[in-house]
Amino acid sequence: MTTQQDGRDARVAVLVDCDNVQPAILDHALRFVAQFGRVVVRRGYGNSGALGGSRxxxxxxxxxxxxxxQYQxxxxxxxxxxxxxxxxxxxxFDETVDxxxxxxxxxxxxxxxxxxRERGAIMCxxxxxxxxQALRNASDHFSEWEPLPDVMQAEITKPANENGLVAKSADSVRPPAKQRPMFVVKAVALLASDTPEGKVTLSALGNYLRRTDPGFTPDAYxxxxxxxxxxxxxxLQLTQEPGSHWTVKLHLDNIQRxxxxxxTGKPNAS
Incomplete structure (x- = not known):
C-alpha cells in the first residue's frame, strides 16, 4: 500500500483545518496516512478562537x-x-512532499x-x-472519521493511553502484563482492505505501527x-506463507460472532 518513488517512502504532509474538525480526529488521520508514507510535515491551521482553546x-x-x-x-x-x-x-513546488x-x-x-492532483500529488x-461528495471525489483516498461510542472508547483505551503507549512506573521492575491493544486490529483492517487476499505481511504491519508511533515496541505490551x-x-489470523514469511488478516468469523x-462500534447483524 505504501507509495514509493525512486525506492524511498513517499513524503506526506498532514494539514489540518482546525476551524472545521474536532481535535479527536488527529489520531485517526495519522494512522490512516501512515500507510502511504512518512509524515514529514504536520501543521494545524485556525483562528484564535480555535487554536486559543485548550483542546x-x-x-x-x-x-x-x-x-x-491566522488572525481574522x-x-x-x-x-x-x-x-x-x-x-x-x-x-x-519546493518538492518538500509528494x-x-x-x-x-x-x-x-x-x-x-x-x-x-493535476501537478502529480497524491491527495488524501x-x-x-x-x-x-464534491470534496470526497476530489481526493485519491478518503477516510471518514466517526466518534466512537463512549463504551467502545473506554474499552479500546483501557490497556493504553491515547498514543497506544503503556504507562510505566519509574520504579517498576516487573515486566508488563500481556495486553492486546485494539489499534493493532484496526491497522490490519486498514492495510489489508485494498489487497486482493485481504491480508498484510508481518513486516509491512510492523513498519506501519512504527510510523504511527515511533516508540512502538511489542515488549511494552x-x-x-x-x-x-x-x-x-x-x-486476527496468522499464516506462514511459502518462503517462511508471515501474513496476517482479520478473523471475520470471530468478529461476526x-x-x-x-x-466500527456498531451492532453485528444477528
Missing part, C-alpha cells in the same frame, strides 16, 4: 503539530483556509485538491460524515516480538 493546544502539542495561527482581519473572513492552501502549493492529507470537511478545498482527505503478540489475538463490531 486544540493539547492535541497539537501531543501529536507534534506546528500551530499556524475582518469579521466573517476565514484567513486560515487561504494560509493552508498557499502552504500546500509551496510544499509541492503526498497530501487534508483533514477537513470543508468543500472549499475541493479546488485545491484538484490543482494538487480525512473528514467527518458531513464531508460533501509484554511480548518478545510482533509475531508472538499477534498470536494472542482472537480477531461478537455482539458489537469492534472496528
Amino acid at each position: 486544540w493546544q493539547e492535541a497539537l502539542v501531543q501529536q507534534a503539530f506546528t500551530p499556524c495561527l 482581519y475582518a469579521s466573517g473572513k476565514n484567513t486560515a483556509d487561504i494560509a493552508l492552501a498557499l502552504d500546500a502549493l509551496e510544499l509541492l 503526498t497530501f492529507c487534508l483533514v477537513t470537511s470543508d468543500s472549499d478545498f475541493a479546488y485545491l485538491c484538484r490543482k494538487l 482527505i480525512v473528514g467527518e460524515s458531513k464531508t460533501p 509484554g511480548y518478545s516480538g510482533l509475531l508472538e503478540m499477534l498470536r494472542t489475538y482472537d480477531l 461478537m455482539p458489537v463490531n469492534p472496528l
Whole structure:
C-alpha cells in the first residue's frame, strides 16, 4: 500500500483545518496516512478562537503539530483556509512532499485538491460524515472519521493511553502484563482492505505501527516480538506463507460472532 518513488517512502504532509474538525480526529488521520508514507510535515491551521482553546493546544502539542495561527482581519473572513492552501502549493513546488492529507470537511478545498492532483500529488482527505461528495471525489483516498461510542472508547483505551503507549512506573521492575491493544486490529483492517487476499505481511504491519508511533515496541505490551503478540489475538489470523514469511488478516468469523463490531462500534447483524 505504501507509495514509493525512486525506492524511498513517499513524503506526506498532514494539514489540518482546525476551524472545521474536532481535535479527536488527529489520531485517526495519522494512522490512516501512515500507510502511504512518512509524515514529514504536520501543521494545524485556525483562528484564535480555535487554536486559543485548550483542546486544540493539547492535541497539537501531543501529536507534534506546528500551530499556524491566522488572525481574522475582518469579521466573517476565514484567513486560515487561504494560509493552508498557499502552504500546500509551496510544499509541492519546493518538492518538500509528494503526498497530501487534508483533514477537513470543508468543500472549499475541493479546488485545491484538484490543482494538487493535476501537478502529480497524491491527495488524501480525512473528514467527518458531513464531508460533501464534491470534496470526497476530489481526493485519491478518503477516510471518514466517526466518534466512537463512549463504551467502545473506554474499552479500546483501557490497556493504553491515547498514543497506544503503556504507562510505566519509574520504579517498576516487573515486566508488563500481556495486553492486546485494539489499534493493532484496526491497522490490519486498514492495510489489508485494498489487497486482493485481504491480508498484510508481518513486516509491512510492523513498519506501519512504527510510523504511527515511533516508540512502538511489542515488549511494552509484554511480548518478545510482533509475531508472538499477534498470536494472542482472537480477531486476527496468522499464516506462514511459502518462503517462511508471515501474513496476517482479520478473523471475520470471530468478529461476526461478537455482539458489537469492534472496528466500527456498531451492532453485528444477528
